[in-house]
Amino acid sequence: xxxxxxxxxxxxxxxxxxxxxxxxxxxxxxxxxxxxxxxxxxxxxxxxxxxxxxxxxxxxxxxxxxxxxxxxxxxxxxxxxxxxxxxxxxxxxxxxxxxxxxxxxxxxxxxxxxxxxxxxxxxxxxxxxxxxxxxxxxxxxxxxxxxxxxxxxxxxxxxxxxxxxxxxxxxxxxxxxxxxxxxxxxxxxxxxxxxxxxxxxxxxxxxxxxxxxxxxxxxxxxxxxxxxxxxxxxxxxxxxxxxxxxxxxxxxxxxxxxxxxxxxxxxxxxxxxxxxxxxxxxxxxxxxxxxxxxxxxxxxxxxxxxxxxxxxxxxxxxxxxxxxxxxxxxxxxxxxx
Numbered sequence: 001x002x003x004x005x006x007x008x009x010x011x012x013x014x015x016x017x018x019x020x021x022x023x024x025x026x027x028x029x030x031x032x033x034x035x036x037x038x039x040x041x042x043x044x045x046x047x048x049x050x051x052x053x054x055x056x057x058x059x060x061x062x063x064x065x066x067x068x069x070x071x072x073x074x075x076x077x078x079x080x081x082x083x084x085x086x087x088x089x090x091x092x093x094x095x096x097x098x099x100x101x102x103x104x105x106x107x108x109x110x111x112x113x114x115x116x117x118x119x120x121x122x123x124x125x126x127x128x129x130x131x132x133x134x135x136x137x138x139x140x141x142x143x144x145x146x147x148x149x150x151x152x153x154x155x156x157x158x159x160x161x162x163x164x165x166x167x168x169x170x171x172x173x174x175x176x177x178x179x180x181x182x183x184x185x186x187x188x189x190x191x192x193x194x195x196x197x198x199x200x201x202x203x204x205x206x207x208x209x210x211x212x213x214x215x216x217x218x219x220x221x222x223x224x225x226x227x228x229x230x231x232x233x234x235x236x237x238x239x240x241x242x243x244x245x246x247x248x249x250x251x252x253x254x255x256x257x258x259x260x261x262x263x264x265x266x267x268x269x270x271x272x273x274x275x276x277x278x279x280x281x282x283x284x285x286x287x288x289x290x291x292x293x294x295x296x297x298x299x300x301x302x303x304x305x306x307x308x309x310x311x312x313x314x315x316x317x318x319x320x321x322x323x324x325x326x327x328x329x330x331x332x333x334x335x336x337x
Contacts, residue, residue: 003277008333010274011286011293017267018290019297024260031253032244034235039254041232043261045225052269053218056211063201063215071196075216076223078190083227085109085183088176095173103148104174107141108181110291113188118284120192132335133284139328140288146321147295154307154314190220191272192283198276213272217265267294285332292325292332 028036053060064072085105092101114137118124194216201212236242271290275282299318302308308315 007274007277010270011289014267014271014274015290015293016297017263018294021260021263021267022298023301024256027253027256029253030247031250032241034232034241035244036253036257038229038232039257040261041225041228043258044264045221045228048262048265049214049217049221053214057201057207057215059205060215063197063205064219066200067197072219075190075194075219078186078193079220079223080227081183082187083224085180086228087231088180092173092177092180101177103144104177105181105184106291106295107144108178109184110288111137111141112182112185113287114284116185116189117192121280129335132331136328136332136335137288139324139331140292143321143324143328144295146324147318150314150318150321153317154311157311188283188287191216194219209276210273213276214269217268217272285335289329289332292329296322296325
């Protein structure tokens with residue numbers, strides 16, 4: 001198996017985790033959201049990435065301390081900004097619903113997370129793959145839009161009395177979703193900008209390119225946890241809900257918080273390894289493939305859960321959107337072949 005085929009397989013494998021980790025969010029009760037989120041965030045952004053990185057990079061601490069401070073803080077800042085995007089996602093869902101929010105955020109995160117690293121590559125416009133990548137990203141946006149419309153139509157069928165949100169609230173929710181989508185792209189931008197960290201691991205500590213990508217994630221996710229963990233602690237203090245950690249019958253919620261955290265970083269860790277094997281265009285091509293496939297997988301789980309039952313028209317539209325996504329993914333995969 002050649003290196004590029006292995007890279008694509010790793011990204012496909014990562015998309016399974018990316019499209020699946022959200023199932024755990026159905027099992028937050030009886031914990032308070034902020035307690036559950038702090039556990040999940042710590043596992044996903046600190047515990048798992050650091051432990052995994054130390055296993056494959058014994059000199060991880062030396063790698064990070066050898067990193068230029070501007071590289072370190074820039075990558076961590078992008079992680080922090082992504083964290084803000086995640087919080088805004090929740091606010092938007094309350095105002096516009098999950099279907100509209102998810103469609104906008106996924107579309108912008110996939111496209112912006114691809115385009116920004118592409119423009120940061122010197123001579124990107126002269127690359128033969130440049131028009132192919134743009135075509136793939138455009139199709140990806142269309143596919144995400146179609147699946148979002150299908151979700152909206154499904155929700156309308158299931159809730160004909162959905163008149164609780166005003167037009168003003170929906171417009172504000174859409175604006176918040178746009179901001180969330182742009183900020184969510186910064187997770188991949190941070191990973192791309194943390195490439196010098198991985199290079200130090202490869203050049204100075206004889207770490208494989210595939211494993212060195214984990215050092216980049218450790219740096220980015222320091223900033224991500226500062227936002228996510230910090231916000232959860234703020235909510236715990238504000239709402240005085242520290243006692244939620246001791247609530248009875250919470251074992252299942254704890255297990256799901258830990259499992260969700262493991263799955264969340266498994267997606268990023270495996271994706272990072274695949275992207276690293278793709279070369280300079282890895283974050284450009286791998287990221288939209290990851291999110292596009294994750295959207296397909298998450299809809300598969302939704303179908304299994306009966307969320308598309310008695311919604312034949314929207315379901316057919318969803319199938320059309322997923323077909324466009326698969327086409328876009330194939331084009332993006334070919335762009336770096």
